[in-house]
Amino acid sequence: MTPIMSKSEAAALVVAARIRLGLTWSRIAEEIGAPAVWATAALLGQHPMAREQAEAACRLLELDETVAESLRLQPSRGSDPALMADPTIYRFAEALSVYGPALKELIHEEFGDGIMSAINFRVDVARRPDPDGDRVVVTFDGKFLDYKW
Template identity: 70%
Template sequence: MADATPIMSKAEAAAYVDSARIRQGRTWAELATAIDRPLVWTTSALLGQQPMSAEDAATVGSLLGLSEAVVEALQQQPARGLDPALASDPTIYRFTEALAVYGPALKALIHEEFGDGIMSAINFKVDIARRPDPSGDRVVVTFDGKFLDYHW
């Protein structure tokens, strides 16, 4: 008879990952290095927005001392999206605000430069960096998506 125990939710697994990471004093960058994956992707996966391979999930699980239930949950396909409770988080809200203000201009510039199409969020990379500035350090976020043209 197959095991009918429900698989842990990705949100619950993320809470275990983050708790273990914090208690051990580990950074997201250390975890990304351990599985040789990009920093933002790894953080997203460990917060429940990407499925991890069995090998990557096991490596993180071993490193953080996570249960098999958490390791199993990290491998599941996520229900991607934004928890409505997070929409009011100041950092997340600023991204929403930036896209509301600059989104139409970015769309116009993409169309002017590439033609009729969109930037993929599936064939996509994202990165974050700190840039020193005399008036206060700057956050640099890079979106790198494949151009997908509309064609019939």
């Protein structure tokens, strides 16, 4: 019996197939019936996919069952610390470093003592035209979880 392919190996095959076939992440997400950000994260190994989703993605990407099997596995979430040096990812960390304390204060002021869930959560990315250069709009939409004693 052969071992199950790792999620990182499956992700590398997904990325290669997507590029070689000229597919967008949004097109793949549409095929599996999921939001683009969630689908991209799942295909990169951060979420387990339902059997139907994994099979649909692999059909579109011309990948075999060994990849679909890996896509269905429960992940170890997080990223390689070296990935934090990527300029796009680092800018998110920088923005949270600068604005995180203010966001925390504003959440507590508006909702009370609690946190925004990253489990009951949606995220979206959009482009907004601007005369000074297009803007990236990232929306975090998480359920408020109050601390209960």
